[in-house]
Amino acid sequence: MAVTIKTEDEIAKMRIAGRKAAEVLEYIEPYVVPGVSTEELNRLCHEYITQVQKAIPAPLNYKGFPKSICTSVNQVVCHGIPSEKKILKSGDIINIDITVIDNGYHGDTSKMFLVGKVAPHAERLVRVTQECLYKAIELVKPGTHLGDIGHVIQKHAEAHYFSIVRDYCGHGIGLGFHEDPQVLHYGTPGTGMELVEGMTFTIEPMLNAGKAATKLKSDGWTVETRDGRLSAQWEHTLAVTATGVEVLTARKEEPF
Numbered sequence: 001m002a003v004t005i006k007t008e009d010e011i012a013k014m015r016i017a018g019r020k021a022a023e024v025l026e027y028i029e030p031y032v033v034p035g036v037s038t039e040e041l042n043r044l045c046h047e048y049i050t051q052v053q054k055a056i057p058a059p060l061n062y063k064g065f066p067k068s069i070c071t072s073v074n075q076v077v078c079h080g081i082p083s084e085k086k087i088l089k090s091g092d093i094i095n096i097d098i099t100v101i102d103n104g105y106h107g108d109t110s111k112m113f114l115v116g117k118v119a120p121h122a123e124r125l126v127r128v129t130q131e132c133l134y135k136a137i138e139l140v141k142p143g144t145h146l147g148d149i150g151h152v153i154q155k156h157a158e159a160h161y162f163s164i165v166r167d168y169c170g171h172g173i174g175l176g177f178h179e180d181p182q183v184l185h186y187g188t189p190g191t192g193m194e195l196v197e198g199m200t201f202t203i204e205p206m207l208n209a210g211k212a213a214t215k216l217k218s219d220g221w222t223v224e225t226r227d228g229r230l231s232a233q234w235e236h237t238l239a240v241t242a243t244g245v246e247v248l249t250a251r252k253e254e255p256f
C-alpha cells in the first residue's frame with residue numbers, strides 16, 4: 001500500500017479524532033489506581049468514547065480483538081486484553097492504548113500510568129521511553145528520513161541500557177488504522193522514506209528493561225517480553241506540517 005498524503009481538510013478531521021483519543025487518556029487517569037480491574041478501565045473508556053464522544057473504539061472487533069482498549073501491564077509489551085481477573089496493584093506500570101474513529105479517521109495514542117508506589121527502575125524505564133518518543137517527535141519535519149527517527153530512539157534507549165522492541169512498529173494512519181509506512185523504532189540516519197508535508201503516522205516506541213525478544217501468548221494478542229522483565233510504551237499520532245510537526249493526540253499536560 002502506498003503512503004497517503006492528507007489534505008488540510010483531512011488533517012482537520014484527524015485533529016478531531018486525535019483530540020478525542022487524547023481526551024480518553026485524560027478522562028481515565030483518576031481511575032488507574034490499585035484495586036481496579038483492566039476490564040473496568042475498558043468499560044469506562046468504552047462508555048466515554050461511545051456515549052460522550054459519539055466516536056468508535058477502533059480496537060473492538062479489529063481483526064477479532066475482543067475489547068475497546070489495550071491494557072498492557074508490567075511485562076506485557078502491547079495488545080494486552082482487558083480482563084476482570086487482572087486487578088492493578090501498587091507498583092504496577094500499565095500502558096493504556098486508545099484508538100478512536102471519528103468521522104472515518106483514526107486517532108491512536110497511548111501512555112504509561114504508574115500505579116501506587118512504583119520502584120525507581122520501573123519509573124526510569126517509563127521516563128526514558130517517553131523521552132525517546134519526544135526526541136523522535138522533535139525531528140519530524142519535511143526532509144527528515146524515517147531512519148533518523150528510528151536512530152534517535154534507539155540511541156537514547158541503548159544509552160540507558162534498555163532494548164528496543166523490533167517486532168512491532170509505528171504506522172501511517174488516517175482512514176485506515178494501520179497504513180503505510182512502517183515506522184521502525186531503530187535505524188540508520190539518512191536512510192528510509194523522506195517525510196513530506198501531509199503525512200500522518202504514529203511513533204510508538206516499546207522499550208524493554210531486559211532483552212528485546214517478545215512472545216505472543218496463546219490468546220493470540222497479548223505480547224510479552226520473553227525474559228519476563230518490564231516493558232514500557234508511549235504513542236502519539238503526528239502530522240507533518242510545512243515547517244515541522246503537529247501532535248494530533250497531545251494532552252493538556254504536555255508541552256506541545
Ligand code: MF3
Pocket residue numbers: 058059060062063065069070079097098099108204221235
Ligand atoms: N493501538 C495499537 C497501535 O498502536 C493497535 C491495537 S490493535 C488491537 O497500533 F487490535 F490490539 F487493538
Ligand code: CO
Pocket residue numbers: 108170171202204235
Ligand atoms: Co499505533
Ligand code: CO
Pocket residue numbers: 097098099108109110235
Ligand atoms: Co495504539
